[in-house]
Amino acid sequence: MATGSTIGEDADQPMVRIRGLRKSYGEHVVLQDIDMDIARGEVVVVAGPSGSGKSTLCRCINRLEVADAGDITVAGRPVPLEGRELARLRAEVGMVFQQFNLFAHKTVLQNVSLAPVKVLGRPAEQARERAMELLDRVGVAAHAAKFPAQLSGGQQQRVAIARALAMDPKVMLFDEPTSALDPEMVNEVLEVMKALAADGMTMVAVTHEMGFARSAADRVVFMDAGRIVEEAAPEEFFSAPRSRRAQEFLSKVLTHG
Numbered sequence: 001m002a003t004g005s006t007i008g009e010d011a012d013q014p015m016v017r018i019r020g021l022r023k024s025y026g027e028h029v030v031l032q033d034i035d036m037d038i039a040r041g042e043v044v045v046v047a048g049p050s051g052s053g054k055s056t057l058c059r060c061i062n063r064l065e066v067a068d069a070g071d072i073t074v075a076g077r078p079v080p081l082e083g084r085e086l087a088r089l090r091a092e093v094g095m096v097f098q099q100f101n102l103f104a105h106k107t108v109l110q111n112v113s114l115a116p117v118k119v120l121g122r123p124a125e126q127a128r129e130r131a132m133e134l135l136d137r138v139g140v141a142a143h144a145a146k147f148p149a150q151l152s153g154g155q156q157q158r159v160a161i162a163r164a165l166a167m168d169p170k171v172m173l174f175d176e177p178t179s180a181l182d183p184e185m186v187n188e189v190l191e192v193m194k195a196l197a198a199d200g201m202t203m204v205a206v207t208h209e210m211g212f213a214r215s216a217a218d219r220v221v222f223m224d225a226g227r228i229v230e231e232a233a234p235e236e237f238f239s240a241p242r243s244r245r246a247q248e249f250l251s252k253v254l255t256h257g
Contacts, residue, residue: 013076015040015171015202016061021070023056023226030056032226034070038171038204043197045213045234046206048223049249054206057223058175061204062093075170091119094164095173098180100156102148102163108135109144112163120167127166134162138192154185158192165196172196174205210253214238222246 014037021034031053038044046054059065061072063079063086072079074093080086102111112131116122122130135141138158140151148156157177164172174193178186190212197203197216207213213220213234220237222229224245230237238254241247 013040014038014073015042015075016204017071017073018057018061019071021057021060021067021072023053023060023065023067030226031060031067034228036221036228038202041200041202042218043201043203043205043216044219044221045217046204046221046223047208047210047213047249048229052223053226054223055175058095058173058204058206061171061173062090062095064095087119091115091167092170093173094167094169094171095175096157096160096164096177098176100148100153100160100180102156102159104148107145107147108140108151108159111148111159112166115163116166131162131166134165135159137165137195138162139188152185153181154188157181157185157189161189161192161196171202171204174203174207176206176208178207178209208253210238210250222249224249 016038018034018036021031023031034057046057048054056065060067061074061079063081074089079089106114109128109131112134113124113127116127116130117124132141132144135144138161140155140158140162143151143155148159151159177193178189181189186209190209193203193205193212194216205212217234219231220234221231222237229243229245230241237246238250241250
């Protein structure tokens with residue numbers, strides 16, 4: 001799979017670099033001086049309690065949220081503020097949300113093939129062929145002619161992942177992609193995400209699915225109150241969390257998860 005062959009030559013350069021990121025809503029501080037590097041091909045799971053700033057961090061990377069201060073680069077280029085360059089960045093940074101955000105009046109195949117034609121200028125037939133490959137990859141090719149309402153939540157989320165992949169992104173962001181799903185549908189989405197990770201896709205996943213973090217992440221970043229409290233490899237984070245806040249969090253989610 002293409003994971004961004006137009007990236008600069010310096011393979012040691014982080015795919016995503018964040019420095020001094022701050023974000024507030026009025027008096028409420030959401031992100032406080034976040035510094036983070038994400039290597040090419042790295043899978044980072046961002047964990048923490050609700051309201052800790054995880055989703056805001058994810059949304060700042062492709063400027064769905066505009067930070068108050070700080071710098072973000074993707075593949076060595078600063079994230080632009082607006083205009084055509086921002087649209088180009090969003091093509092390179094795929095995002096999958098809690099809600100599927102599919103076009104209800106378009107078929108599954110049309111949902112996946114539309115943006116490559118409109119944004120990237122690809123020929124329609126080429127975009128459809130690529131879309132069918134991706135729908136097959138996420139296990140929903142048989143539903144290509146259906147409309148989103150005819151699919152289960154898990155199937156719709158897999159279509160949303162295929163739609164993001166159709167832009168050949170360099171980075172994939174997942175903002176709690178399973179939180180809106182019935183429990184029996186969670187696994188089918190996580191399996192697709194695990195396959196992407198195994199293929200070397202650079203991924204940032206905000207998720208409460210600690211089993212996914214254990215099995216697929218290269219690093220777990222734990223946030224609380226808008227700060228990165230600690231980060232470690234999964235085996236270290238789950239077996240010996242250093243901070244009391246992470247210990248408290250894990251005692252709850254691992255007991256009740």
